[in-house]
Amino acid sequence: MNCRRCGTPLRKPGDFCLTCNTANADAVVVEFDEDRARLTMLEEDEAVGETTVTTRPETDERLTEVQLRNFAGRVADEIRRKRPDTVYAAGAREPLRETRAQVHHEFYRVPEAGTERAGDADSSPNRDADVNPVVSWVLDRRGDRALEVVETPPREKIGGSHSTLIGDRKGRKAVSTVAQHPHVKKIVPGPIDAGGTGSRTGLRAKATRAGTNGNVRLLLRDGSSVQENRIVTTAMDRETGERVREDLNEALRDAELQDE
Secondary structure (H helix, E strand, O other), rough: OOOOOOEEEEOOOOEEEOOOOOOOOOOOEEOOOOOOEEEEEEOOOOEEEEEEEEOOOOOOOOHHHHHHHHHHHHHHHHHHHHHHOOEEEEEHHHHHHHHHHHHHOOOEEEHHHHHHHHOOOOOOOOOOOOOHHHHHHHHHHHOOOOOOOOOOHHHHEEEEOOOOOOOHHHHHHHHHHHHHHOOOEEEEEEEEEEOOOOOOOOOOOEEEOOOOOOOOOEEEEEEEEEEEEEEEEEEHHHHHHHHHHHHHHHHHHHOOOOOO
């Protein structure tokens, strides 16, 4: 592949051109398995290249963490070579989490429900027989009107008259996970209701169905206590709010704050 601007040959498809300082991919889609990661580079609505990073899972538990970190590091290096605006990822959770921790790009997890819809025979016109469901879902989503990105630091997004969160450390972790989403403007903690049904699973967190204005609720349950927290998003309607809700629930699952 050559640079789309100056024609300089690129070492790998979608690489950022150091000759003329031009990006040749504005998004990267990563599909993780335990032993490999498939990267698809996108420029607008076109796939411009693919590359695969492989690994050999360790059977020795002492080496598993090192293998995982090295695998994610190689994937992160491939992403950095492209300098994309956005990264989308799907598949195995452990390498996905570790890779997300190693890159500083806007990072979205493709929800499992989204990939199933994209793979449906009656799904969108962007889908091509040669495009897998994950890439198809991303292409469809990128065709929607882009949502405003909030630059406010996560800790400054939390406010309101109620400052107490149930669940102590895990409650704070849930709110912090939501606050890190780029389309969340503000989180307003609500009052605590101690009259709910008891649970033995510890704190559980869930983003509920979006309202007509695109905002959602973060429902925290810890034992018999329930707290409903208002999440103000940059979504403009229920449909785009549902996109944000899916992202938030995926992030909460990754943080082990939801049941699989």
